[in-house]
Amino acid sequence: MLTGHHVAVIGGDARQIEIIRRLHEWDAHVYLAGFDQLNGSFTECIELDFSGPQAEQLDALILPIAGTDENGNIDGIFTNKMLSLTAEWLKRTPAHCQIYTGIANQTLKDLAAKAERELISLMDRDDVAIYNSIPTVEGTIMMAIQHTDFTIHGSNVIILGLGRVGMSLARAFDHLGAKVTVGVRSSAGAARVHEMGMQSLDMRSMENLEFNCDYLINTVPAPVVDASVIKKLPSHCLILDLASKPGGADFRYAEKRGIKAILVPGLPGIVAPKTAGKIVANVICRKLQENNRKADE
CATH class of the missing domain: 3.40.50.720 (NAD(P)-binding Rossmann-like Domain)
Structure with a gap:
């Protein structure tokens, strides 16, 4: 009491x-x-x-x-x-x-x-962040469904970041039948993604990578989804930026390219x-x- x-x-x-x-x-x-x-x-x-x-x-x-x-x-x-x-x-x-x-x-x-x-x-705190990742994942799935005209099942999903939220997102989208690739910055992160049965990409050299995905989900509170990444995305790709404001995506360039990019920090407070x-x-x-x-x- x-x-x-x-x-x-x-x-x-x-x-x-x-x-x-x-x-x-x-x-x-x-x-x-x-x-x-x-x-x-x-x-x-x-x-x-x-x-x-x-x-x-x-x-x-x-x-x-x-x-x-x-x-x-x-x-x-x-x-x-x-x-x-x-x-x-x-x-x-x-x-x-x-x-x-x-x-x-x-x-x-x-x-x-x-x-x-x-x-x-x-x-x-790990306890708060891990518990909080549950409504965050549910809210992300809700946003993904609402803003696209195709199923998550069978889609190509790139998730940037393997923190507490990123790991929960990767597992959830994988269980829904998506083909999940996770962006990491270390060999340990790549090993964890491999253990989870998914593909990894090295975020330290993103300018050299291809991004043939249907969903690009960012959890990193840094400008990682810049013009060099967005210009490689297919026009139907949906960017969901879960990082705290101002997010990690170049929203101006995404709009210029006609790609839908949505900043959605604080999803738990919105959906649950x-x-x-x-x-x-x-x-x-x-x-x-x-x-x-x-x-x-």
Whole structure:
């Protein structure tokens, strides 16, 4: 239980709804910012007043999966208000207050460092990322079906990256009957792909490779699907870029070539926000309980 804990949930999407519910189940005091359009759905919550004394009793802040932008602003789909973090406000929280986010950009890291508060990037944790890959895969399959007029079965699929999401994607598309090739950057990665019964390609020399595929799925948060790759793709190919913004594909050149390219970060929050929210909420609640036990020792 989190009885006596004070937790602020600031901005975000439908995943935060499940996080708020879980925090209440665990008996935490919950403060909200960025949920004013929910029309009083959480009457037991307290509206977070950034100018008031509430910051001084917070044990944790929960930010959206995307964290903040480069200016410290926080996006929220349930409000039209501007939400933002400053180091000065964070310094008003207790020294033990933790900041939970999905992804931490340099701005957020700098804010936390300046305020001397612990920043926890949930998507860097294996447990969160692996569980989160399940709705990501389902959402990718949904997008692949919606935006093409041919079956996944029998199609040629290239997946760039063999991380936690890439591996789950490769297995799922293989099980659906696609011919899967996985882009890797090491001999160990190539060996793993071979063990999985699939083909690999070396992403270190992509300019020398052919890309005769029906789907090109990128999981790498770097500009890997550039013009040199896109110019080799057949016109019917669908590019699905799952990397965090701004993605890893040259969308301008893809449009110029008439190739459909879609940036779809945060798929779990789109296709399965309840499940995705539970994954994050369970980890946060466990972490807060661990902190509580350590404080009692």
